Amino acid sequence: MTSEGVLASLRLEAGATKHAETSTWVAAQLRQLIADGQLAPGAKLPEEALREALGVSRNTLREAFATLHAERVVVRFPNRGVFVAHPTADDIREIYRVRRFVEPASLLWSPSGPTEDLAEIVREARGAAEAGDVPAMANANQEFHRALVARAGSERLDSLMKQILAEMRLVFASMASDPRFHAPYVEDNARIVELLEAGRAADAAELMADYLGRAERQLLAACKVPGYLGSRPR
Amino acid sequence: MTSEGVLASLRLEAGATKHAETSTWVAAQLRQLIADGQLAPGAKLPEEALREALGVSRNTLREAFATLHAERVVVRFPNRGVFVAHPTADDIREIYRVRRFVEPASLLWSPSGPTEDLAEIVREARGAAEAGDVPAMANANQEFHRALVARAGSERLDSLMKQILAEMRLVFASMASDPRFHAPYVEDNARIVELLEAGRAADAAELMADYLGRAERQLLAACKVPGYLGSRPR
DNA sequence: TTGCGACGAATTGTTCAACAAAACGCACCC
DNA sequence: GGGTGCGTTTTGTTGAACAATTCGTCGCAA
Numbered sequence: 384m385t386s387e388g389v390l391a392s393l394r395l396e397a398g399a400t401k402h403a404e405t406s407t408w409v410a411a412q413l414r415q416l417i418a419d420g421q422l423a424p425g426a427k428l429p430e431e432a433l434r435e436a437l438g439v440s441r442n443t444l445r446e447a448f449a450t451l452h453a454e455r456v457v458v459r460f461p462n463r464g465v466f467v468a469h470p471t472a473d474d475i476r477e478i479y480r481v482r483r484f485v486e487p488a489s490l491l492w493s494p495s496g497p498t499e500d501l502a503e504i505v506r507e508a509r510g511a512a513e514a515g516d517v518p519a520m521a522n523a524n525q526e527f528h529r530a531l532v533a534r535a536g537s538e539r540l541d542s543l544m545k546q547i548l549a550e551m552r553l554v555f556a557s558m559a560s561d562p563r564f565h566a567p568y569v570e571d572n573a574r575i576v577e578l579l580e581a582g583r584a585a586d587a588a589e590l591m592a593d594y595l596g597r598a599e600r601q602l603l604a605a606c607k608v609p610g611y612l613g614s615r616p617r
Numbered sequence: 618m619t620s621e622g623v624l625a626s627l628r629l630e631a632g633a634t635k636h637a638e639t640s641t642w643v644a645a646q647l648r649q650l651i652a653d654g655q656l657a658p659g660a661k662l663p664e665e666a667l668r669e670a671l672g673v674s675r676n677t678l679r680e681a682f683a684t685l686h687a688e689r690v691v692v693r694f695p696n697r698g699v700f701v702a703h704p705t706a707d708d709i710r711e712i713y714r715v716r717r718f719v720e721p722a723s724l725l726w727s728p729s730g731p732t733e734d735l736a737e738i739v740r741e742a743r744g745a746a747e748a749g750d751v752p753a754m755a756n757a758n759q760e761f762h763r764a765l766v767a768r769a770g771s772e773r774l775d776s777l778m779k780q781i782l783a784e785m786r787l788v789f790a791s792m793a794s795d796p797r798f799h800a801p802y803v804e805d806n807a808r809i810v811e812l813l814e815a816g817r818a819a820d821a822a823e824l825m826a827d828y829l830g831r832a833e834r835q836l837l838a839a840c841k842v843p844g845y846l847g848s849r850p851r
Numbered sequence: 852t853t854g855c856g857a858c859g860a861a862t863t864g865t866t867c868a869a870c871a872a873a874a875c876g877c878a879c880c881c
Numbered sequence: 882g883g884g885t886g887c888g889t890t891t892t893g894t895t896g897a898a899c900a901a902t903t904c905g906t907c908g909c910a911a
Contacts, residue, residue, distance in 0.1 A: 404695060405865070406683065430892070440866045442676050445893090446683045449640070453687030461638055462873045462892060480771040488722040492826075537714040543777060592726075639894065664863070674895045679864090696863055696902045854911080861904070867897090875890070881883090 405439055409447035412437065417456055417467055418549060424469040424557045428457065454546055470554045472606045478547055478554070479599035485532060485540060485547075486595065487588035490579065493534035500530055501576045508569045517562045524565050525551065527572045558605050568594065639673055643681035646671065651690055651701055652783060658791045659703040662691065688780055704788045706840045712781055712788070713833035719766060719774060719781075720829065721822035724813065727768035734764055735810045742803045751796045758799050759785065761806045792839050802828065 413433075416422045428448070434441050448465050451457040458468050470478070508523035525548050532544040571594045578587035647667075650656045662682070668675050682699050685691040692702050704712070742757035759782050766778040805828045812821035 431890095441892095442679075442867090443865065445676075446680055449680050449683035450687050453684055463875095464892065477772060480769065481773050484719070484722045484726060484769060484771070484774065487726075488718045492718060492721075535714065535718060537718070538711060539715050539777070539781075540718065543773070547773075665861090675863095676896090677894060697904095698863065852911105855909085856907105857909100858907085859905090861902105863902075864900085866899085869895085869897105871892105871894085873890105873892075876888090878885105878887090880885075 406443045406446035406450070409437055409439055409444060410450045413447060413451060414454075414456060414549075418552055420552070420556045422467050424467050424553045426467045428465045428467065430464070454549075456546075456549060468550065468553055470550060470557060472603055474550065475554060475599065475602050475606065478550055479595055481543070481547060482528075483592055483595050485544065486528060487592045489532045489535045489540070490575070490588040490591055491584050494536065495582075495584075496534060498576055498580050501527065501572075501579070504530055505569070505573045505576055508572065512566055512569055517565065520569065521555070521565045524568055524572065531575075554602060558602075561605070564601065564605075568598065640677045640680040640684070643671055643673055643678060644684040647681060647685060648688075648690060648783075652786055654786070654790045656701050658701050658787045660701045662699045662701065664698070688783075690780075690783060702784065702787055704784055704791060706837055708784065709788060709833065709836050709840065712784055713829055715777070715781060716762075717826055717829050719778065720762060721826050723766045723769045723774070724809070724822040724825055725818050728770065729816075729818075730768060732810055732814050735761065735806075735813070738764055739803070739807045739810055742806065746800055746803055751799065754803065755789070755799045758802055758806065765809075788836060792836075795839070798835065798839075802832065 413422070413428070422428070430441055430444060434444050437444065448457060448459070452459050452465070456468055458466050460466065504523055504527045508520050508527065511517075511519035511523055529541075529544055529548060532540055535541075571590065575587045575590055575594075578584070578590065647656070647662070656662070664675050664678060668678050671678065682691060682693070686693050686699070690702055692700050694700065738757055738761045742754050742761065745751075745753035745757055763775075763778055763782060766774055769775075805824065809821045809824055809828075812818070812824065
């Protein structure tokens with residue numbers, strides 16, 4: 384995926400769209416490209432090339448950069464430019480620090496509503512696992528955690544979680560992804576739903592905390608192996 | 618506090634400062650003015666006037682707006698402009714929804730470190746209360762919650778809490794602030810520190826959840842009285 | 852008086868062109 | 882081979898322009 388290809392596809396899409404609030408639209412486009420992995424972690428986002436590809440002015444593009452920067456999707460080095468965020472080991476620790484607070488809290492203290500949506504996501508993940516469809520399984524796992532936090536009913540926690548999961552995707556994009564990574568967690572998720580349905584929220588929260596600890600250790604270990612793309616760009 | 622006065626003081630400060638990254642600096646200035654209550658909730662932020670007062674270009678100002686918008690300090694109505702955020706009753710409910718997750722979680726699951734800083738803040742709050750210094754007491758109370766969440770050691774939760782407290786200041790700025798509002802909570806904070814020191818984190822978390830519920834109800838009730846500034850501008 | 856539509860003024864959304872300052876790349880020299 | 886200096890590129894910021902939208906206000910009719 385040469386950056387040339389990315390720019391070309393952007394050019395295509397840009398022509399076809401009417402934009403009401405351009406900078407918002409631009410931010411969404413870039414967010415999408417990054418989430419899809421078409422713009423890899425650490426990649427530079429040069430103003431001139433993107434401006435041309437998106438067919439917007441540099442000012443509008445820079446406004447979009449400001450939003451993405453606030454979302455931590457993108458990092459800014461003064462006078463050097465904007466880069467796709469590239470999580471370090473410390474970032475991983477930070478991510479899991481947050482998750483170990485938010486996710487068990489959500490299990491414990493969310494208004495106890497129906498768990499059918501969670502069960503459905505688990506079924507999807509199992510299906511994908513059996514079909515050997517790793518991306519679908521990874522997606523379903525992410526969706527599971529998103530749905531879990533959504534139970535809290537807080538817009539702000541939702542968007543925090545969305546950001547965190549976006550950063551998780553960057554983490555996965557940064558390392559040679561072992562297909563077997565996501566598999567064990569499908570069953571953990573299933574168990575969590577069971578506990579929740581049985582009214583054993585405290586046990587579910589404990590399992591979740593444990594599970595997150597395991598995942599963190601696994602990712603940190605993977606950081607140290609050669610497969611992990613070096614630290615900062617340059 | 619005429620908006621004229623605000624602009625004049627901005628003009629003064631603008632001249633004296635060297636700005637390395639101007640848009641960041643502009644965002645910080647505005648954030649400060651809003652936090653201080655010099656720009657009231659619902660106030661319009663006209664581009665031309667601010668541009669002139671800050672001595673920056675409209676583009677730079679708009680980039681700062683993008684940052685503040687992402688922080689929810691400021692609201693954008695397309696083609697109408699940017700306004701200081703003006704929390705509604707729903708926003709208050711949302712704020713406390715988040716706080717009831719984050720703060721008890723922080724009490725329960727933060728690495729158990731020294732509580733000396735918390736105790737110190739409680740002493741400050743008591744001092745301010747005795748001196749009848751309401752703003753200082755309100756500040757100390759806010760600082761207490763900030764310090765509590767800081768124990769989690771997560772940069773992201775820190776900034777979430779910082780945003781939440783900023784929005785709380787907007788809530789207080791929106792209503793005729795009863796000086797007696799903050800007082801009872803000083804002693805609750807003290808009790809929480811005691812429980813924490815005694816290793817009774819679960820009790821502390823429970824007290825906190827209860828306390829937050831009380832505060833929310835009180836604020837929601839205050840919303841309904843005439844003192845509260847109407848809903849959205851226009 | 853009150854309500855309503857229209858017109859002109861002000862403001863926003865977006866683009867373009869320019870320039871200083873900083874970082875980058877590269878040939879050059881020790 | 883490893884620093885050094887210089888021209889080139891990119892970023893940070895400004896200023897001006899213009900279409901689109903909203904705002905304010907005036908006049909008119911019920």
